[in-house]
Amino acid sequence: MFKDHIGIHFLIFKISRAANFIQKMRLQELLSEIDRNAGKNIFIYFTGSKGKDGKSWCPDCNVADPVITECAKKLPEDSVLIRCEVGDRPTWKDPNNEYRKHDKFRLTCVPTLIKWGTQQRLNDVQCGKRDLVEMLLED
Template structure:
């Protein structure tokens, strides 16, 4: 079963990634979705993120029995936090995020951004590729 985790903010992201890297075996992978934080109603301030989430959830369901995937949903913060050019998600040399949503294959280099995250075939390729 895909192992799914959700965190908010940069520090929680780095802590969770370290934890997952220590847990994962040779044939396992970490896929990370970076998106805007959600309101009390559960909706992200980022319209592209709102559009991408159902597509990504559909792909996650296809892979629900795959035990080699760790999926981490990271909320990058409120719009003002994300738009700050000094936002740690933007300045981290391993990430250098420029857009959200961003779907990243950790340590694999594959990355989808913005409307690419709403393309079911591209999302599925990111999950499949070795």
């Protein structure tokens, strides 16, 4: 089921028989989802929002999407990958964007893939490199 809120979409679905893949949009929803999945390995993938054509305004996100989606299929059942769209380009570029300012995330670029509760993260073009994504998701 798709919902639309300020041009940002979210969807909850299961990838293959592997880990949960949860798509969230607002910061409070993301934080609630993290709390709901406490005790699991949590990975968060921050990406630019997609337009009506199904493509993000962010070229590096369009490269990273299929890589991260495919690698996530290998995650164990006790892992969760949360996909979080940071907004359209003007929303993301706003220096007051909630994901830029939040002390737990402090995003500087999209795409960004993080392992929650650690310092491990991939930024920008790193998210499109299968070997790096696999290493982060396997740790």
